[in-house]
Amino acid sequence: EAGVTQSPTHLIKTRGQQATLRCSPISGHTSVYWYQQALGLGLQFLLWYDEGEERNRGNFPPRFSGRQFPNYSSELNVNALELEDSALYLCASSFGFLTSYEQYFGPGTRLTVT
Amino acid sequence: KNEVEQSPQNLTAQEGEFITINCSYSVGISALHWLQQHPGGGIVSLFMLSSGKKKHGRLIATINIQEKHSSLHITASHPRDSAVYICAVSPGGETSGSRLTFGEGTQLTVNP
Numbered sequence: 001e002a003g004v005t006q007s008p009t010h011l012i013k014t015r016g017q018q019a020t021l022r023c024s025p026i027s028g029h030t031s032v033y034w035y036q037q038a039l040g041l042g043l044q045f046l047l048w049y050d051e052g053e054e055r056n057r058g059n060f061p062p063r064f065s066g067r068q069f070p071n072y073s074s075e076l077n078v079n080a081l082e083l084e085d086s087a088l089y090l091c092a093s094s095f096g097f098l099t100s101y102e103q104y105f106g107p108g109t110r111l112t113v114t
Numbered sequence: 115k116n117e118v119e120q121s122p123q124n125l126t127a128q129e130g131e132f133i134t135i136n137c138s139y140s141v142g143i144s145a146l147h148w149l150q151q152h153p154g155g156g157i158v159s160l161f162m163l164s165s166g167k168k169k170h171g172r173l174i175a176t177i178n179i180q181e182k183h184s185s186l187h188i189t190a191s192h193p194r195d196s197a198v199y200i201c202a203v204s205p206g207g208e209t210s211g212s213r214l215t216f217g218e219g220t221q222l223t224v225n226p
Contacts, residue, residue, distance in 0.1 A: 031212065033212070033213060033214070035214070037155070042200075042216050042217070042218045042219060043200065043202075043214070043216040044216070045213045045214060045215065048213050056213055058213075088155045090155070090157060092157075092214075094212050101162075101212050102147070102159050102162045103147070103159060103212055103214065104159065105149075105156070105157040105158070105159070107155065107156050108155045108156070110155070
């Protein structure tokens with residue numbers, strides 16, 4: 001069974017540009033979570049999608065947005081990139097949401113903003 | 115104060131030693147997760163606990179809901195156990211789902 005996949009592996013952008021990161025969950029999983037791990041900082045929750053809807057978002061500005069497609073894959077968009085957006089962005093997927101389910105993480109996309 | 119606190123931040127052990135990493139949390143949870151992160155960033159879920167104790171190979175995780183505390187134990191540690199171990203909690207429910215709040219991680223180095 002294929003795990004969670006993310007693309008691209010690395011992404012280099014210039015300040016002010018937009019970045020698009022993609023995630024494909026494990027087959028059968030409907031929830032997709034995005035997390036940010038900035039250099040020297042811990043992991044922080046960004047966004048949660050389930051059944052095509054944004055269910056919850058962390059303490060990040062509106063320029064961080066995304067969507068979930070009918071096949072449950074997801075896209076994270078970061079507009080007006082700032083230097084401090086440089087980080088490892090991890091996607092995770094799980095079954096449903098009414099209780100806590102184990103999350104399976106993708107390999108991450110390393111975003112560098114210059 | 116962080117909602118999830120881990121100790122120690124760094125831990126160096128000799129191969130074969132018994133290792134304990136502690137995690138305390140201050141919020142209501144439906145589950146606590148122990149994760150392992152290797153250099154390069156990949157994260158693997160080791161355990162998800164809501165009560166009691168779980169064992170997988172040389173790894174044991176326990177949780178005390180009343181005291182809001184969990185421990186991860188590694189028996190007979192090996193250099194391949196060297197990684198960052200992260201404690202995370204999930205609130206559960208329709209609003210927050212399985213979104214994770216993370217501790218800062220424990221960097222474990224096991225020397226041969």
